[in-house]
Amino acid sequence: MTTLIYLVLYAGGIVFLAGAIVRAIGYARQPIHLRWEIYPVPQGHGGELKVMIPEILFLKGLWEFNRSLWCLSYPFHGGLYLVIAGGALAALNLTSLAGAVGVAGLALVLAGSLGLLIRRLTTRTLRIYTAGGDILNLVWFAATAVLLLAGWVTLPPGTPGPIAILRGALSFDNGVAVSPLLAAGFISGAALIAYIPMTHMSHFVAKYFTYHAVRWDERAAGCVASRMAEYLTYRPTWSAPHIEANGERSWAEIATSAPKGGGK
Amino acid sequence: MKTVPELRDMSRRDNQPLTHLENADLMPLAIEDREWKTLSAEARERYAGALDDTCALNLPQPKSMEEEQALVGKFLSGLDKLFTRENNWTFLQPLVLTMEHCAKCQTCAESCHIFEASGRNEIYRPTFRSEIVRRLYFQHVKHGGLYSAWVHGTIELNWPLVARLAELAYRCNLCRRCAQTCPIGADNGLVAHELRKLFSQEMGIAPKEIHDNGSMLQLRVGSSTGMNAAAVRDNIDFIDEDISDKTGVPIKTPWDVEGADILLIHNAGEIMAWPENPGAFATVLNAAGISWTLSSELAGYDSINYGLWYDDAQFARVAIKHAEAARKLKVKKIVLGECGHAHKALAVIADRILVGDLRIPRESYLTMLREIVMSGRIEFDPARNDFPVTLHDPCNMVRLMGVVEPQREILRKLCPRFREMEPHGVDNYCCGGGSGFAIMSGHNFPDWRFHVTGRKKLQQVLTAFADCLEPETPKYLCAPCSNCKGQFRDMLSYYGLWEKNRILYGGLIELVVNAMTAVKPGFIDWEWR
Numbered sequence: 133m134t135t136l137i138y139l140v141l142y143a144g145g146i147v148f149l150a151g152a153i154v155r156a157i158g159y160a161r162q163p164i165h166l167r168w169e170i171y172p173v174p175q176g177h178g179g180e181l182k183v184m185i186p187e188i189l190f191l192k193g194l195w196e197f198n199r200s201l202w203c204l205s206y207p208f209h210g211g212l213y214l215v216i217a218g219g220a221l222a223a224l225n226l227t228s229l230a231g232a233v234g235v236a237g238l239a240l241v242l243a244g245s246l247g248l249l250i251r252r253l254t255t256r257t258l259r260i261y262t263a264g265g266d267i268l269n270l271v272w273f274a275a276t277a278v279l280l281l282a283g284w285v286t287l288p289p290g291t292p293g294p295i296a297i298l299r300g301a302l303s304f305d306n307g308v309a310v311s312p313l314l315a316a317g318f319i320s321g322a323a324l325i326a327y328i329p330m331t332h333m334s335h336f337v338a339k340y341f342t343y344h345a346v347r348w349d350e351r352a353a354g355c356v357a358s359r360m361a362e363y364l365t366y367r368p369t370w371s372a373p374h375i376e377a378n379g380e381r382s383w384a385e386i387a388t389s390a391p392k393g394g395g396k
Numbered sequence: 397m398k399t400v401p402e403l404r405d406m407s408r409r410d411n412q413p414l415t416h417l418e419n420a421d422l423m424p425l426a427i428e429d430r431e432w433k434t435l436s437a438e439a440r441e442r443y444a445g446a447l448d449d450t451c452a453l454n455l456p457q458p459k460s461m462e463e464e465q466a467l468v469g470k471f472l473s474g475l476d477k478l479f480t481r482e483n484n485w486t487f488l489q490p491l492v493l494t495m496e497h498c499a500k501c502q503t504c505a506e507s508c509h510i511f512e513a514s515g516r517n518e519i520y521r522p523t524f525r526s527e528i529v530r531r532l533y534f535q536h537v538k539h540g541g542l543y544s545a546w547v548h549g550t551i552e553l554n555w556p557l558v559a560r561l562a563e564l565a566y567r568c569n570l571c572r573r574c575a576q577t578c579p580i581g582a583d584n585g586l587v588a589h590e591l592r593k594l595f596s597q598e599m600g601i602a603p604k605e606i607h608d609n610g611s612m613l614q615l616r617v618g619s620s621t622g623m624n625a626a627a628v629r630d631n632i633d634f635i636d637e638d639i640s641d642k643t644g645v646p647i648k649t650p651w652d653v654e655g656a657d658i659l660l661i662h663n664a665g666e667i668m669a670w671p672e673n674p675g676a677f678a679t680v681l682n683a684a685g686i687s688w689t690l691s692s693e694l695a696g697y698d699s700i701n702y703g704l705w706y707d708d709a710q711f712a713r714v715a716i717k718h719a720e721a722a723r724k725l726k727v728k729k730i731v732l733g734e735c736g737h738a739h740k741a742l743a744v745i746a747d748r749i750l751v752g753d754l755r756i757p758r759e760s761y762l763t764m765l766r767e768i769v770m771s772g773r774i775e776f777d778p779a780r781n782d783f784p785v786t787l788h789d790p791c792n793m794v795r796l797m798g799v800v801e802p803q804r805e806i807l808r809k810l811c812p813r814f815r816e817m818e819p820h821g822v823d824n825y826c827c828g829g830g831s832g833f834a835i836m837s838g839h840n841f842p843d844w845r846f847h848v849t850g851r852k853k854l855q856q857v858l859t860a861f862a863d864c865l866e867p868e869t870p871k872y873l874c875a876p877c878s879n880c881k882g883q884f885r886d887m888l889s890y891y892g893l894w895e896k897n898r899i900l901y902g903g904l905i906e907l908v909v910n911a912m913t914a915v916k917p918g919f920i921d922w923e924w925r
Contacts, residue, residue: 265547342581
């Protein structure tokens with residue numbers, strides 16, 4: 133049983149990493165678009181970090197523009213950060229601190245996900261844009277937090293808790309006995325972690341591109357000249373008559389030729 | 397109680413609008429509202445895409461189910477092309493990011509002036525349009541199965557949906573204020589832009605004011621005003637004479653001067669509608685001793701580029717014409733006159749497609765004008781501008797190009813009673829005429845634009861002048877963009893704000909000339925035009 137849980141945890145982590153990398157590579161390989169920035173554009177890596185750090189740590193954008201949602205979303209995201217921090221502390225063998233941080237994180241994830249779920253289902257303007265996946269995501273987070281918290285609270289004295297299990301997984305110590313509730317919690321969590329990169333929740337990857345590669349990309353033409361030269365050879369197939377694209381004419385040929393006729 | 401439209405209503409086959417707005421529904425306005433001109437019953441009957449109280453596209457009703465299916469098929473083929481690099485390398489990455497990462501938190505809605513002004517009407521919510529496209533993307537582009545349908549939601553794809561989506565693409569000013577506030581960085585303005593492209597580039601559907609009478613005319617004749625080079629030169633000659641008489645400072649606009657430092661490109665609409673604007677440019681540039689010229693090349697005398705709003709091919713064709721005019725004259729740089737979308741089109745968006753010897757420096761006139769005003773080369777008397785002035789920030793210059801301070805430095809120096817609107821700069825609101833709306837005038841579209849898209853800006857203008865609304869105090873709304881000026885001209889006139897409150901609109905350079913001590917006082921003549 134313990135071995136199985138460890139394998140599921142490893143698999144969850146590997147799929148998560150692979151999924152996030154595949155997604156990032158997919159976006160990075162897309163063509164460089166025409167400039168489409170939104171100002172102000174921070175200058176240099178230092179300038180970008182000055183914006184991104186408060187955005188990542190405190191969800192600054194949501195705080196500024198949607199305060200009531202921030203009150204639910206921040207506990208949720210902050211809880212996730214604490215859970216991650218708890219895992220890191222466990223790896224460092226700071227077990228007491230790891231336990232406290234982990235429990236606080238799970239409680240916040242539970243409160244945040246339930247709050248977001250209730251708000252989504254009870255606010256008409258959110259509900260009518262809600263699809264099954266949006267509900268699934270929040271329920272899954274809440275259920276995982278409940279299982280882990282319940283497993284922890286109901287743990288018989290002397291039985292390994294989540295921190296001990298995590299440490300066991302890190303050292304592949306399969307002598308650690310895992311209670312059924314914690315086993316369910318860890319399996320659910322591992323599956324959820326694996327699932328995240330397949331969904332819009334992978335915005336931790338997307339935000340690098342939406343900010344750095346779109347909003348803030350004011351690179352001059354010279355920096356991207358060779359890629360542009362390639363794109364101008366593409367042969368579009370748009371079929372409106374004024375485009376005069378037949379699949380043989382290149383983008384450059386179309387752009388440098390006037391459409392026939394037209395103009396009243 | 398009114399029914400709130402839902403996404404699935406877009407596929408309704410009844411050809412009835414999904415919503416109807418009354419003045420009582422709208423965001424309150426500090427002045428008396430007007431009754432709307434209604435869309436005629438004949439237009440309702442005749443055109444497809446019944447969405448709201450107006451009609452932008454005049455889409456003919458298909459005559460048979462076969463025709464309907466063919467149109468839906470064409471839409472699907474266009475949707476596919478939007479997501480291929482060969483067809484849409486220009487915006488593929490931001491579009492896919494927006495499709496795949498919206499958290500549906502609705503933060504964007506709070507920043508949208510159209511949504512707010514409409515009284516928070518659901519169909520104007522930025523995500524209403526995007527969510528439909530997103531569902532179509534997962535269903536028909538990604539070919540998601542049953543699980544994907546459950547995760548992402550579905551929508552019935554039929555001709556009524558396609559027709560309504562086409563109309564809905566023209567209920568957004570593309571100001572991208574929504575994108576600015578999205579915590580994820582999703583861009584609902586881009587979705588409207590890409591939808592417009594799909595309809596134009598695949599289906600040949602676009603407002604006639606923008607396509608037939610806009611970019612097509614410009615590429616054929618040289619200007620969307622219909623003026624060829626000879627007509628423009630005649631007009632400029634007349635303006636030179638008129639402005640010389642008015643200012644007492646003789647001017648002669650230089651044409652086709654090879655090797656000039658600057659090729660100035662006006663929005664040719666200025667030449668016809670606001671001739672004092674090109675006249676003011678000539679006065680300032682000559683007084684400052686600038687080496688400059690206009691071009692009589694095809695499109696070289698009209699900076700407009702409507703393709704920016706709806707069609708990448710048209711956009712690129714016009715941008716290249718502008719650069720070719722500059723290359724032919726061997727000028728050092730192009731300076732764009734008072735036109736916001738022309739700024740963004742040529743200076744920013746076209747940047748990466750102007751390759752080789754077409755890569756000629758481009759600059760906003762605002763930075764050049766600031767340099768002239770601050771240099772001391774021209775003597776000014778700010779007392780000549782001693783009236784309340786507020787500044788409208790054209791979205792394309794501020795939020796989308798980052799030119800925020802030069803215009804303010806000029807106004808602070810030359811206009812002692814300058815006051816800001818709130819919010820302003822990169823947080824500004826669109827005038828309501830953005831993305832082509834200012835020139836779209838079919839049916840009752842102008843009524844819709846005054847009541848809905850321009851409402852937030854109108855409220856800002858009234859608030860900025862709240863301490864001096866009485867007609868005894870003439871006030872100047874500075875709008876350094878032709879499209880914005882067109883919107884203000886029509887909207888202030890519609891609400892009678894010149895007659896009732898003496899609010900005049902105009903450009904920035906007119907204020908500069910008005911303060912020049914070398915010209916006769918009274919360049920701004922406080923007459924409505």
